[in-house]
Amino acid sequence: MSDKAVWPNFEAAGGLLPAIAQDATNGTVLMLAWMNAEAFQETIATGRAVYFSRSRGRLWRKGEESGHVQTVHQVLIDCDADTILLKVSQEGAACHEGYPSCFFRRLLPDGSIELVEERLKQPTEIYKKNA
């Protein structure tokens, strides 16, 4: 199997691919964000998760404001080389809302919502560093 077949195919996707961060220890899916080739390369080079923020239009070094960095233990590529899976250790809360993961809400069959996680921090606590 050649490296080329496995290297994420950013070009075919128009530059950005989805990247899933999963807790390396307990398997919790923490978040999904986006990577361009530069973010991917910096992630590999530094061992810290770096994404591309679509809203800010620039690299987003996860934790750069919040301190909630992700140390990357494994980088997995899917069969079509168009999705990335990172196995990480998460410092603090993965979610900007202060929950351990971004998937803290469950949709019930009757259409109602159940919270499935406890909030670790208030968002105002997370981002006060730059206030």
Added chain:
Amino acid sequence: MSDKAVWPNFEAAGGLLPAIAQDATNGTVLMLAWMNAEAFQETIATGRAVYFSRSRGRLWRKGEESGHVQTVHQVLIDCDADTILLKVSQEGAACHEGYPSCFFRRLLPDGSIELVEERLKQPTEIYKKNA
């Protein structure tokens, strides 16, 4: 918290949102595919994962050819309501390549590739039903 804030915001994303399927029992991230509103609604209504195939341009009832259906136990929505996480029971192999998950390849720091899963079936076995 209103339902509206949690219902996936397909419109803002141009119609399609990423959906992660995770094994409900062991936490393995099985695959990432895409959903439009119709796929999402059918998933909830039937309890079987239904995606939107970008290559085929139509609904893709996971397992419709392979028999490798996903029974959905939980539907989680992320903080921005733009990613869906399904906790599922996977029949057979999640991956069309015959691996338990689509993330069967690990990228090592030196740029080489390590297989991290055993293939369950050859792709020719999976799809021979319609041959």
